[in-house]
Amino acid sequence: MALTATRLLDNYIDGEWTPAGAATDVLDVTNPATGEALARVPLSGGADLDAAVRAARNALPEWRAVSAIARARKLFELRERLVARQEELARSVTTEMGKTLVDARAEVARMIEMVEAACAIPTTMQGRVLEDVSRNIDAETVRQPVGVCAAIVPFNFPAMVPFWFLPFAIACGNTFVLKPSEQVPLTQHLAFEELDALGLPPGVVNLVNGGREVVEGILDHPGIDAVSFVGSAPVARIVYERAAKAGKRVQALGGAKNHMVVMPDAVIDKTVEGIIGSAFGAAGQRCMAGSVVVTVGDAHEQLIPPLVEASRALRVGDGLEESSDVGPVISCAARDRVRDWISRGEASGARVVLDGRGASADPNGSYVGPTILDDVRPEMDIAKEEVFGPVLCVIRAPTLDEAIGVVNRSRFGNGTSIFTESGASVRRYRHEVQAGMVGVNIGVAAPVAFFPFSGWKDSFLGDLHAHGTDAVDFYTRKKTVTSRWFSSGQGSGTYFVER
Ligand code: NAD
Secondary structure (H helix, E strand, O other), rough: OOOOOOEOOOOOEOOOOOOOOOOOOOEEEEOOOOOOEEEEEEEOOOOHHHHHHHHHHHHHHHHHHHOOHHHHHHHHEEEEHHHHOOOHHHHHHHHHHHOHHHHHHHHHHHHHHHHHHOOOHHHOOOOOEEEEEEEOEEEEEEEOOOOOOEEEEOOOOOOOHHHHHHHHHHOOOOEEEEEEEEEEEHHHHHHHHHHHHOOOOOOOOOOOOOOHHHHHHHHHHOOOOOOEEEOOHHHHHHHHHHHHHOEEEEEEEEEOOOOEEEEOOHHHHHHHHHHHHHHHHHHHHHOOOOEEEEOOOOOOHHHHHHHHHHOOOOOOOOOOOOOOOOOOOOHHHHHHHHHHHHHHHHOOOOOOOOOOOOOOOOOOOOOOOOOEEEOOOOOOOOHHHHOOOOEEEEEEEEOHHHHHHHHHHOOOOOOEEEEEOOOOHHHHHHHOOOOOOEEOOOOOOOOOOOOOOOOOOOOOEOOOOOHHHHHHHHHEEEEEEEOOOOOHHOOOOOOOOOO
């Protein structure tokens, strides 16, 4: 076993790297590929959070007074800084989270696109005006920042998910508090080094490491106006209810069980590629990972043999090695949970046609190999609950109607895909399916910075989705101003009487 790491991470509060309070508990951050301890992360307390919130509140007037164009220019600079450290960020993602470098590079590219989308704020934050809403009277809606905004994020996208929120929040003139996942705090430490170098007014961005205590502090703190959460469904519900009760604006993105429907006319080799990338990429630890294939009619016979064969050929190993196709899951506890899920699926009658329970690229790593369970029925727990590992269930449906029924009976509705060359099938599917993100011959309907992203049903609580145009709505309050000018020489106008 590796020696315990000595490096203890700091928080970033009020423009300074700041040690967490003295009584704080500490966790090891480990590389899931090797079990090596990388650093130690403090589980900060209420006083640390309070210092961050106070700094953020104090920074609000100064930051709001910075012009939208100047705020956008800070983001242009941030973009350049992140691009310069792109590879380092990707390696950090792989080292602390486990996904392959190819995957981590794609994640960091998406992170940077979020900054690029936020650079458009002088355009996207514009309000609306109607001249002569009444004679010589004008009405306009302007957008103003909400205040202090916080985000609580999961382990599976250490670079990208925090950036679904941070760039848009500060672009709109808000100040920000981030609570990274305590399992993967290192990548945001790097990102905050670059935020620090921007010379923003102290307190505009703050980072508080920690776990449940910091989360609960965020939900209750009267100095926080808006909360974004991404993580598992049960915690999303706690966050949504508690933050709303405290009067905050809140969006909570939760867990998933994503279905991929394969029609008999699908292009099988491309479909196999798409399904493999979706089910086994990031070792199945994406909220958009496809974890159930629903084969329609004789698609089953065409798809399953090549799918199993190609999945068996995937190489499990350390994500830093270019030869690895599937990295470890996040921890040994996660590995044991995923193995247990496979056994439960088997016990409930599913047939294990590819078994990853025995995979091990390193005795100290937390590996599970690609696993496929056939003959799964929709009522089995393995078909209904989120496993969050490289485990793919196969369900058969006689018709597209039945397949849509299987998908829509799930309590989750994060993402879904259909593989077919039929426009008519796609039209039916996209029209009827109950999910927030839909892929057509795309295995992972991944977030696109310039569009809103979220699921439906138990995968999301709130109304405004993450990034895209919804981010501007989430991070601004609308104010409508009605005005007339008596000395304009156009008469005074009669409000509400003469239109
Ligand atoms: P998690 O819910 O365990 O943790 C998410 C965050 O909540 C972390 O910052 C953690 O510190 C905090 N937290 C955990 N338990 C808490 C509790 N009891 N009270 C208060 N705070 C708590 O999620 P995770 O394991 O880090 O991430 C994986 C989950 O996130 C999966 O369910 C996945 O589907 C989901 N996810 C969803 C999306 C989406 O867009 N819908 C995106 C990424 C991940």
